[in-house]
Amino acid sequence: MHFTPGHEHIHEPPETGGLDARAKIVAWLGLAMAGVLTPRGQWAVLGVYGACWLLLCLALAAPLLKVLRRLLAASPFFLLLAVLLPFRPLGPQDHAIAFGPLTLSAAGSEQALDMAAKASLSVACVAALAATESLAGITRGMQRMGAPALFVTLMNFTFRYLLVLREETLRMKRARDARAFGGRWLWHARVVGLMIGSLFLRSIERAERVQQAMASRGYSGGAFSVSSRSLSGAEWLLIASSLMLFVAVRLLPL
Template sequence: MTFNRNYFDIGRLDRLAYGRTWVHRLDPRSKVVATLLYLLTVVSLPKYEVAALTPFFLFPVLLAALAGIPARFILRKMLIVSPFAIVIGIANPLLDTRTAVVIAGTPLSGGLLSFFSILLKFALTVGTTLLLIATTSFPGVCHAFRRLGVPSLFVSQLMFLYRYLFVLMEEAMRIVRAREMRSFGARGAEIRVYVRLVGTLFLRTVDRAERIYDAMLSRGFQGDIPTLGRSRMAAADLLFVATTVGFLGLFRFVPVTEGIGRLAQGVLG
């Protein structure tokens, strides 16, 4: 029985989100919308596109730098993300071996190009998503969802999940430790033990839900989780979205990279 180490990073990611930089202070809605548009634009680039993806690194790099998010941490998290896309993409160079381009005498296969394209898209989408949550508190994201029209019942699920995630993770850890201390590292019958542990955690969770419900009733709960109207989008937020959209359009429809490349080639002769 082991812990998924992924989980220990959530706490750090969550703490980063309560920073106080300019990026953190932007209205969560503007960041959610900008991120979604960004992701859509990135994945809309064609299958064999590699060069044109590079300018899109500007967005996550700017976010990380302006918000003071440690790049190393985000990079490490990207590496331990479920590598499904890479596992699937790695087949491309093996299956699609026809030469697509010859650069400086080296033939590159179509599969290689499309694999690189998947790798870049993977880095861009994963990195930017992690940065969204590293620069926006999760409650902020929830409020943004609600204001963007997501059903309130669903949003309140997200809020409860976030609130009790950390509490239950600790509880799970306590249960596993208690077992390990008594099992002296012995193995065997893993599924049966696992079921017992998870069952215990489940029962404690249900009891907790009951206590939470009592606490909610004590404070006037009537079936709706009310929220306060939040502040409006400020000029800075609108400017942020507009700038993002402008650059996304530019990078998507104008071959910036190629232009810069030609320029560089011209300069170098």
């Protein structure tokens, strides 16, 4: 019996290849950075970075289909901005292109494509990192890399209790719906407001209890410690080879 039904799909991703999270973080974020720093118009370079992404995915055995699905799910958020750019007024060194009944700005269109490509690459890198390493691994890796411990602790708590809170919300919603509350009209906003309020109070109470549980095990403030561990040869190899590859792509006469 699961206390938290509906969690089945949030499986802990396996620690692919058993590599330390730090190596993966550097590789994926390095690729995202390399992509973002590519000057506009260098499509070949961006294309090769796309190939690098695929290569890394294969090397780290990332579940490609899952990563692409996540990329697709996130895409409306960053594509929405890009869609508007071609419709901006023409600038000085700009010309119009006809696209069916529409007139588009050439510079704006290029900018839109550039933005879309870089944003897709970055999100794809983050999605792939999330698919090849557990959140616990990522935050632990971040802390080992010197990220502020308070920030890392906050991230862990947020993730840990966001899901608990979601469960609580769902239970409340179910209880509300069980009493035949449609919830589609403006005058129902009061009930929603009450629900949010009670969720807020419950969260404060929970925070209090978690704090008590921490204090009762001797916690007296300060950041959580994390064990240190030195990187293995394979991990250094991943870091060095991926960073060198990203730099080399920029230096090639593409």
